[in-house]
Amino acid sequence: MNLDWENLGFEQLPTNGSIRVDYANGSWSEPQIYEKDTVELPLGAQVLHYGQACFEGLKAYTLKDGSISMFRPDMNAKRMIKSAERICMQAPPEEVFIDACKQAVKLNKEFVPPYGSGASLYIRPLLIGTEAMFAIKPSQTYSFYVMVSPVGPYYKDGFSAVDALVLKDFDRAAPHGTGQSKVAGNYAASLKGSMLANSEGYPIVLYLDSKEGKYIDEFGTSNFIGITPNNEYITPKSSSILPSIINDSLKVIAEDLGLQVLHKPISIDQIDQFCEVGACGTAAIITPIKSITCDNFKTDYSKKSNQNYLQKLYDHLQGIQNGDIADKFHWNVAVN
Numbered sequence: 001m002n003l004d005w006e007n008l009g010f011e012q013l014p015t016n017g018s019i020r021v022d023y024a025n026g027s028w029s030e031p032q033i034y035e036k037d038t039v040e041l042p043l044g045a046q047v048l049h050y051g052q053a054c055f056e057g058l059k060a061y062t063l064k065d066g067s068i069s070m071f072r073p074d075m076n077a078k079r080m081i082k083s084a085e086r087i088c089m090q091a092p093p094e095e096v097f098i099d100a101c102k103q104a105v106k107l108n109k110e111f112v113p114p115y116g117s118g119a120s121l122y123i124r125p126l127l128i129g130t131e132a133m134f135a136i137k138p139s140q141t142y143s144f145y146v147m148v149s150p151v152g153p154y155y156k157d158g159f160s161a162v163d164a165l166v167l168k169d170f171d172r173a174a175p176h177g178t179g180q181s182k183v184a185g186n187y188a189a190s191l192k193g194s195m196l197a198n199s200e201g202y203p204i205v206l207y208l209d210s211k212e213g214k215y216i217d218e219f220g221t222s223n224f225i226g227i228t229p230n231n232e233y234i235t236p237k238s239s240s241i242l243p244s245i246i247n248d249s250l251k252v253i254a255e256d257l258g259l260q261v262l263h264k265p266i267s268i269d270q271i272d273q274f275c276e277v278g279a280c281g282t283a284a285i286i287t288p289i290k291s292i293t294c295d296n297f298k299t300d301y302s303k304k305s306n307q308n309y310l311q312k313l314y315d316h317l318q319g320i321q322n323g324d325i326a327d328k329f330h331w332n333v334a335v336n
Contacts, residue, residue, distance in 0.1 A: 005117035008152030010283060015111050015148055019104045023090050023142040031100050033107060034145065044132030046139040052129030053184035054083040054091075057282045058245075060105045060121040060148075060335060062112050063323030068105060069332035070123065071321050073098045075245045083181040084127060088138040091127060096144075098333070101125065104146040105335045111150045115322060118158070122151040122283075154221075154283035155203065159314055161290035161302065164219065164279075165202035166268065167193045168295070171210035172217055172240065179217070179240030186242075190220045204279060206292060208268055209238060216266045222281030223247040226266070226274035227309045233259040234274075236266045246280045246317070252329060253316050259309065268294055275305035278313075286314045 003013075020034035046052040056076040062068055077097035084091035092100070101123055105112065113119035125146045129139030155162065170193035173179025178186055190205070197205045197220075205220040216236045218224050223244040226234045233254040235247060251261045271277070277289040288310050291300045319325035320332070 003111075003113075003150060005113045005119050005150070006152075008113070008119045008150055009156065010122075010151045010154045012147075012149045013111075015108045017107060018145050018147040019100045019107065021092060021096060021100055021144045023092075023144070024140070028092060028096055028144075031096075031103055039128075039143070039145075041128075041130060042132035044134065046129035046131055046133070049134075050129075050136055051183070051185045052087055052089055052139055054080060054087065054089065054127050054182055055184065056080050056123075056125040056182060058101070058123045058125075059282060059321070060112055060123060061321050061323075061332075062115045063332070064115055065323055066115070067323075068109070068112050068335040069323075070101060070105065070335060071333075072245055072249065072331045073101050073333055075248070076125065079182060079243065079245070080125065080127065083183055086178055086181040087183055089127060089129060090142050092144050097125065100144065100146045102333075102335050104148050108148050109336070111148065113150050119150055119152045120321075121148050123148050155287060159286065159288065159311070161288040162203045163201070164204045164206045164289050164292045165197045165200065166206045166208065166292065166294035167197060168208065168213055170196075170205075170207070172207035172220070173210065175209070175211050175239055177240065179238075180242060182242055194220050202293070204287070204289075206294075209240065214267055214269075216268060216271075217241055219279040221283065222279040222287070224266070225250065225278045225280055225286075225310075226271075227259070227276035227278075227305070227307070228273055229275050229305075231259050231307075231309075232262055233309075234262045234264065234266060237264050244281055246282055246285060249317060249329075249331065250280055250286070250313050253313055254309075257309070257312060257316070271299050274301065275307070276310050277301050278310045285317060286310055
């Protein structure tokens with residue numbers, strides 16, 4: 001495979017194909033190889049009109065011993081089931097989800113970046129409602145696709161600090177809405193705010209709760225984590241936050257490193273209590289936040305800490321994913 005593994009961007013590249021599983025008449029079909037890079041749908045499909053779509057994101061890695069593994073696919077399967085339930089979709093059972101992901105990786109084995117390249121195989125499971133109707137009600141048929149692509153860091157500079165902007169004129173999700181679900185509509189709703197922030201030189205947006213506009217929810221693409229001088233790892237508690245599998249993993253590692261893990265509401269007025277702030281998610285793992293600007297007031301974290309806990313957390317998690325550190329939590333699921 002003639003790819004420059006060490007200089008890949010975070011974009012979709014051509015591969016050997018995807019895996020497709022269909023739901024109809026109360027049951028799921030056998031998985032099949034889907035070689036097209038387009039999908040044919042009825043014009044009236046529920047996904048196109050009423051947004052019945054949810055997706056996941058996870059990665060596969062080449063480990064130090066040459067084997068290939070996926071990172072915690074069971075957690076992604078469980079999260080898709082919850083997302084699908086929220087918008088009345090029929091989700092693939094956990095075993096169907098994991099098997100389809102394994103088959104997609106095996107089909108594209110030569111696209112899994114080699115150990116030590118800093119790249120990975122991004123896996124994107126997608127579930128869509130395919131029944132055609134004008135009535136606003138759940139589809140009775142669904143298609144589940146698992147597509148993959150080799151990717152590099154989400155941000156081109158990798159583990160490098162970025163500036164964040166709080167946008168008070170935009171809400172990511174309502175308190176009783178779909179914030180805890182990984183549904184397509186959440187991301188469409190975030191585009192306007194992200195584009196505005198990007199135009200002002202901020203790569204990432206921090207959203208507040210939509211009820212009071214006071215408490216931190218999450219970044220546009222990832223969870224918020226903060227480290228205090230008292231060695232606390234704090235992440236916001238909110239009904240509108242998408243549960244992050246990476247954040248869940250980092251909490252476990254943080255306790256191993258001697259940090260106290262706290263899950264509680266964080267007022268935007270409290271952001272100066274942190275010596276380190278990060279955005280965490282599957283795509284970037286951890287993105288250090290250099291500063292947060294809110295109401296034209298800038299809180300700078302670049303010189304607040306010499307502990308470098310975010311770097312330690314990042315290195316430890318990457319070490320497990322790459323096979324450099326023993327996987328004592330059994331998070332890696334072998335593909336071959």
